[in-house]
Structures are given as structure tokens and as C-alpha cells.
Amino acid sequence: MYPPIRTGTSFYTQNLAKALKEAGHTIKVITPKNKETEVDNDELEVLRIPALKVPLPGFFKHFRVTSLFPRNYSLIDAAANNMNADVILLVNHYLDIAFPAIYAAKKRKIPLFCSIGTQLQSLNPYRNKILKVLDQIICGYLVFPSCRKIIAWDKQIEQYLIDTHGNNILQKTEIVNYGVNGNPNFYLKNQHDYQTKFQILGVGAVSEQRSFIPLVKAFALIATDFPNLHLKIIGHIYYDEAVKVAERLNISDRITFAGELSHNEVLTEMMNSDVFYSSLTGQYVGLGTATIESMLVGLPTIVNCPLDILGNEKLSDMVNIIHCPGLDPKVIAVKLKDILANPDLRKKIGGNGRDFVIKNMSWIKVSQDMTSLFKAEISPINL
Numbered sequence: 001m002y003p004p005i006r007t008g009t010s011f012y013t014q015n016l017a018k019a020l021k022e023a024g025h026t027i028k029v030i031t032p033k034n035k036e037t038e039v040d041n042d043e044l045e046v047l048r049i050p051a052l053k054v055p056l057p058g059f060f061k062h063f064r065v066t067s068l069f070p071r072n073y074s075l076i077d078a079a080a081n082n083m084n085a086d087v088i089l090l091v092n093h094y095l096d097i098a099f100p101a102i103y104a105a106k107k108r109k110i111p112l113f114c115s116i117g118t119q120l121q122s123l124n125p126y127r128n129k130i131l132k133v134l135d136q137i138i139c140g141y142l143v144f145p146s147c148r149k150i151i152a153w154d155k156q157i158e159q160y161l162i163d164t165h166g167n168n169i170l171q172k173t174e175i176v177n178y179g180v181n182g183n184p185n186f187y188l189k190n191q192h193d194y195q196t197k198f199q200i201l202g203v204g205a206v207s208e209q210r211s212f213i214p215l216v217k218a219f220a221l222i223a224t225d226f227p228n229l230h231l232k233i234i235g236h237i238y239y240d241e242a243v244k245v246a247e248r249l250n251i252s253d254r255i256t257f258a259g260e261l262s263h264n265e266v267l268t269e270m271m272n273s274d275v276f277y278s279s280l281t282g283q284y285v286g287l288g289t290a291t292i293e294s295m296l297v298g299l300p301t302i303v304n305c306p307l308d309i310l311g312n313e314k315l316s317d318m319v320n321i322i323h324c325p326g327l328d329p330k331v332i333a334v335k336l337k338d339i340l341a342n343p344d345l346r347k348k349i350g351g352n353g354r355d356f357v358i359k360n361m362s363w364i365k366v367s368q369d370m371t372s373l374f375k376a377e378i379s380p381i382n383l
Contacts, residue, residue: 001095002031002046005062006260007205008289009117012153012178013091017044019179019367028079032064032097049075049100067099077104087374090114090147093139102146111148111377117178119160119284123208132164140165144172148377151370153178154309156284176370177310179363180292190271191354192298194347198226200336201273201299202233203266203290206257209282210235212242217329220249222337229340231255232273234266270294274346275339276301281327292361295321295353300339300346302332313360318345320352 001010013029021027021044029044032051049072051064066072077100080088088105090098093116105112120135122128144150144165150173152158161169180187200219204210212233219231237243237257246252261269270276276294278301280286285305294301302322307315317323322339324332339346 001062001091002029002034003042004034006263007062009092011289012115012117014042014044015179015363016366016370018042019363020370023364023367023371025371026083028083028085030076030079030097030101032066034064047075047079049097065096067096072097073100073103076100077107080104080108080110085110086378088112090143092116092118093143093150094118094120094135098143102143105146111374112146113149113151113374113377114143114147115151115153115176116157116161117153117286119157119282121160121209121282121284123282135164144169147172149174149373151176151373154286155311156286156305156309160284174373175311176373177361177366178289178292179361179366180289180296180357187267187293187296188354188358190267190297192271192350194298194343194350196340196343197272197274198228198230199269199273200229200231200275200277200340201269201294202231202277203235203269203294204278204288205235205238206233206240206242207238209280211239211281212277212279213245214279214281214327214329214332215277216242216245216249216251216255218332218336219255220251221329221333222340223251223254225337226340229254232258232269234258234261234269236260266290267293267297270297270299273299275299275322275336277332278302279304279324279327279332292357295350296357298347298350298354300349301353302335302339310360313356315356318349320349320356322349 001007002013003010017027017029029046033048050069051066054063054065088101090101093114120131152173152175202212246255276299278291302324304324315321322335324335
């Protein structure tokens with residue numbers, strides 16, 4: 001996926017491609033056609049191939065099928081051949097663009113890498129089992145055997161791969177972290193002032209895996225203590241139980257479900273909030289791109305992911321992050337009250353969180369790590 005689609009995967013593709021180009025590499029992005037975009041204006045060479053948009057309401061808003069178009073196989077093969085490509089990088093494993101990419105990699109005899117930032121999972125046990133079986137069959141037998149390396153964005157992705165495909169998957173799996181969306185200097189010029197804004201912010205598609213229900217319940221517990229406080233949740237609503245919970249708790253007038261907003265609007269809301277809440281409710285929980293954006297602007301951020309999510313570089317509770325490992329609304333409410341009542345604590349955690357992201361999650365570092373991985377697998381003849 002790629003902009004104008006607004007997802008973490010889209011921004012990952014765009015930012016990694018830009019960082020690799022700035023490092024001196026020749027890059028071509030191949031992505032399904034999108035009727036919202038006629039011209040790409042981000043200085044990258046983008047090839048948009050034919051695709052059939054498949055409506056999957058409640059599951060996946062942006063799913064497009066490419067492998068059913070025979071011409072797509074020759075288009076990707078020709079692109080790799082014309083630029084004398086050393087590597088094909090597939091971003092996410094569950095998209096069917098994998099099959100034309102596999103064809104091109106095999107025909108050109110160049111390594112295929114698969115970068116994974118999304119787990120296929122559901123809170124519905126029956127649906128989750130179906131997704132796991134499909135993952136094991138399609139990815140385990142058709143995609144991963146053709147990949148030279150599988151790149152996990154963090155340790156939770158790595159664990160997901162182990163749980164789904166077994167420990168043998170580790171033989172070809174490497175962790176390479178991801179970076180913040182856009183130019184970090186933009187965020188650093190827009191640092192938080194830590195004046196009380198009376199707003200809690202949540203960002204991300206509202207789904208079973210990111211339901212925001214614990215946050216809504218926690219907000220209800222502190223609402224009377226902070227009568228001017230407001231909760232805003234930005235993201236397309238796939239799963240509306242949080243909306244219903246707010247209605248049942250009679251706090252709908254103090255909660256805004258804003259739907260999908262532009263990136264600039266999201267950043268504006270970060271600057272107008274006191275704390276950012278990021279919590280996944282599935283089996284595997286990560287940071288997410290919006291979370292590291294909030295950290296980079298200096299907004300204190302609540303997460304429920306493991307503190308070692310990035311491997312050796314560990315987060316620290318109440319130092320550079322606010323850690324709520326469970327989904328208990330009472331625990332979340334206590335953390336929210338502490339941070340809302342203390343501007344100095346907000347400034348400390350927000351500043352340390354910003355420094356953590358600058359050090360460990362810049363796209364320059366990500367592109368360097370990715371390049372090192374590529375070079376280790378490229379044939380010396382190609383070098």
C-alpha cells in the first residue's frame with residue numbers, strides 16, 4: 001500500500017523508499033492503482049499497476065487484488081529488469097502483489113525480502129483460527145519459501161511469526177525497526193508546550209484489535225474529576241462497540257469519534273492534547289506509527305506493548321513512556337489522572353520519549369539497517 005491510502009504500511013513504504021533514495025540507491029515503488037491519485041508528487045518513481053478493489057467491510061478498507069491480472073507479472077518483471085534491480089522488497093505478506101513480485105524475483109534471479117508490520121489476527125476465536133490457517137497455507141507455503149529474508153518490524157511481529165509458522169521461521173527472520181512518518185525536523189519544530197489542553201487523544205482505525213473500549217471506560221472513571229476534559233478518537237470505525245459503550249455510560253457528549261482525518265489534522269490534534277493513548281487489544285501489541293509521531297512531538301504517550309518491543313533498546317515506564325500493560329480501565333484511569341494533573345511530569349516523559357525516538361527510530365537508521373541486510377544477501381556478482 002502507498003499514499004493517498006493513509007495507513008501505517010503506506011507511510012512505511014513511502015518513508016523507507018525516500019530514505020533509501022537519499023542514501024544513494026535507485027528506487028522504484030510498485031503499488032496497486034488508486035483512483036484517488038492521478039499524479040505522484042513525492043519525487044519517487046511510482047508505478048501503479050492494475051488492481052481490483054475488493055469490498056471487505058469490517059475487515060479491510062483498502063484491499064486490492066493484483067495477481068489476477070496477467071499483465072502485472074510482466075510489468076513488475078520489466079521494472080526489475082530495466083533498472084537492473086538488486087533486490088525486491090515486498091511490504092507486508094498478506095497482500096496478493098506478493099505473487100507477481102515472486103515471479104519477477106525468480107525470473108531475474110534476485111533476492112526477495114518481505115517486510116512485515118501487520119499481524120493477521122481477530123478477537124473472534126473462530127475468525128482468528130481461519131486467519132491463522134490461511135496465513136499458514138498461503139504465506140507459509142507460497143510466499144515465505146520464496147523470500148530470502150523476512151523482516152519483522154518489532155519483537156511482537158517476530159512472536160506472531162513464531163506462533164503461526166513455528167520456530168524454524170527464525171532462521172530467515174531479522175528485526176529492523178521502523179521510523180516516524182515524514183521529516184523528523186517538522187516534528188521537532190512543533191514541540192509540545194505542555195500547557196493544559198483538556199484533551200486525551202487516540203489515533204488509529206477503530207477495530208477489534210484497537211477497540212478503544214478500555215480508554216472510553218477509563219475516561220468515564222475520571223470524567224467527574226476533570227469536568228472540562230474531552231476525549232477525541234481519530235480513525236475509520238470498523239468496529240463500533242466503543243461508540244455504544246460511550247452511549248451506555250452517558251459520556252457521548254464528551255467523546256468525539258472524528259473518523260479518518262488528514263495527517264496534518266492529526267498532528268494538530270496532538271499539539272492540542274495532554275496525553276496520547278495507544279493500546280491494541282489483540283494478542284500482539286506494538287507501538288504503531290501514530291504512537292511514535294506523538295512521542296516525537298513530545299506528547300506523553302500511554303502504551304500497552306512490551307517495554308522491549310524494539311529489542312535491545314528498551315522503553316522505560318514513567319521515564320519516556322507511560323506503560324499500561326493490561327486493559328484494565330481502573331489502571332488506565334490512575335495513569336491518566338497522574339499525567340493530567342502534573343504538567344512537569346508531562347514535560348519530562350514527553351521530552352524523554354522524543355529523545356528515544358530520535359535515537360532509535362529515525363528513517364536514516366532504518367535505511368542503514370535495511371541496506372546492511374540487503375548487502376549481506378546480494379550476490380557478489382551483482383555488487
